[in-house]
Amino acid sequence: MKKVIIKSPGTVANLVCGFDILGLALNEPNDIMELTLLDEPRVIIHNKDEFDLPTDPEKNVAGVVLLSIMEKMDNKIGFEVTIEKHIKPGSGIGSSAASAAGAAVAANHMLGNIFSTDEVVQFAMNGEKLASGVKHADNIAPCILGGVTLIRSIHPLDIITIPSPDLFVTVVHPQIEVRTSDARQILKQQVSLKDAIRQWGNIAGLVTGFMKNDLDLIGRSLEDVIIEPVRSILIPGFAEVKKNCKEAGALGGGISGSGPSVFMLSKDEGTAKAVESVMKDVYTRIGIDFNTYVTTINKTGVEIVE
């Protein structure tokens, strides 16, 4: 019986100025998933965590992904999957994407990698559709490919890996709920041409900075004049966290996905830990529970463990 264990990473989508197009994968946290290939068309889900996620395949992010793969295989196969979730649902660091991408990569692996990366991304996007109502690849793409990824276009799917320096990433997850639907509704559907130009100057600067390994340029380009000013009001302490983190040496950062997690990029581990420390200070003072991670950019994406 074919079996596989995979590690599926957390991800940061909406990379500051790169709203809807740029994301990156994290080396921590990761979900662990164990999949078995069945010879009958059913999906059995076991959750080995505290999050009380649904086990009905139609209502489970990994489940709908596996169902879509089964359908493609004329329902001649099935899957049993055990999910050990470490990426907290609703944290804004790609919890649903980790389940969806992990399931898609694991299934494809057991099937002898018959599907292309683009097809695997497409399967995984069915999970995002269930989770957020939208078939987006903002987290799926970096989760599967690793590194910094550009989603140039969704229709047709056009995903490009952007080489990047080995930066450190500090994430703070304040334990508040930001509904994705709220985060989406408060966005203005019209933006001024002036702001749009400033944003695309920054995006071009950020991509160039990643590829030239120019940390100063990355820092200067980590500015979002369109989304952050609106969405950050949903995250208590955001302005203070950002200001203090930059004073502590972070290159810059912003809201992870649609929040509430906030991430910061740093050039070395010492700075990333100093950044973690000021994040902790702010949320301790405000009185909001939180988790933090000090990690690096994951360059491999979903990993086959055994």
Next chain:
Amino acid sequence: MKKVIIKSPGTVANLVCGFDILGLALNEPNDIMELTLLDEPRVIIHNKDEFDLPTDPEKNVAGVVLLSIMEKMDNKIGFEVTIEKHIKPGSGIGSSAASAAGAAVAANHMLGNIFSTDEVVQFAMNGEKLASGVKHADNIAPCILGGVTLIRSIHPLDIITIPSPDLFVTVVHPQIEVRTSDARQILKQQVSLKDAIRQWGNIAGLVTGFMKNDLDLIGRSLEDVIIEPVRSILIPGFAEVKKNCKEAGALGGGISGSGPSVFMLSKDEGTAKAVESVMKDVYTRIGIDFNTYVTTINKTGVEIVE
């Protein structure tokens, strides 16, 4: 008496999706300028061309640049300049920028390069202010630095050179007048967030394509959903030229600056010449006089000839 002869290249600003931020320098056409350093505070201008440009320094693009440098030098020096203009004013391939940038680089050279590149760009921007009313660096930056340049920000000035493949550039200049003020006035000051996102996906793709030497990606990313649909109505034959050029093998292209010139990028000279041929066909059929250039990306910028 210090003397210098320089060659100042034409440039393409508003590189398709990179409106206001991306430009490139051309190996053809070039203006030739001869400057002499004077020991008294005056600017003498001679035009060795057919364009009847002003010789009053206050009204001449090169003149105001040289006056601004003189002022910085406490008016202890002056310049005599002879301009042989080959880049037709109003063509949309950086005619005023060539005069302004050429004057600034030549003056700095004679002064022993006492000014930084950023300062030289700032001096040259005074010429653009005179020519178009706006202190922009869209053409100045590639004209001085060569290659593909990103103007991430004007305040503060932040110019970055983007490595690019040795692409061929075909330019057609239909001999019609597009007033810069008209080209500016018809732009919508608000854009939809959806279009803005698509545009910045393309910008990130274009920059990545240039730096990865990925011609397909460059081609896919050469799409402007914001400016071109509005401005192209001022250029007769635009849609047909673009369609036919792509069919002839061009990677893509669009309006050069604010027009009326149209440019196309190609991977080799044969394609660039085939592209020129279809451009000629269109404007011959429409009955509009035109010039064409088949050239390459100039990687050096303003060049000291002797």
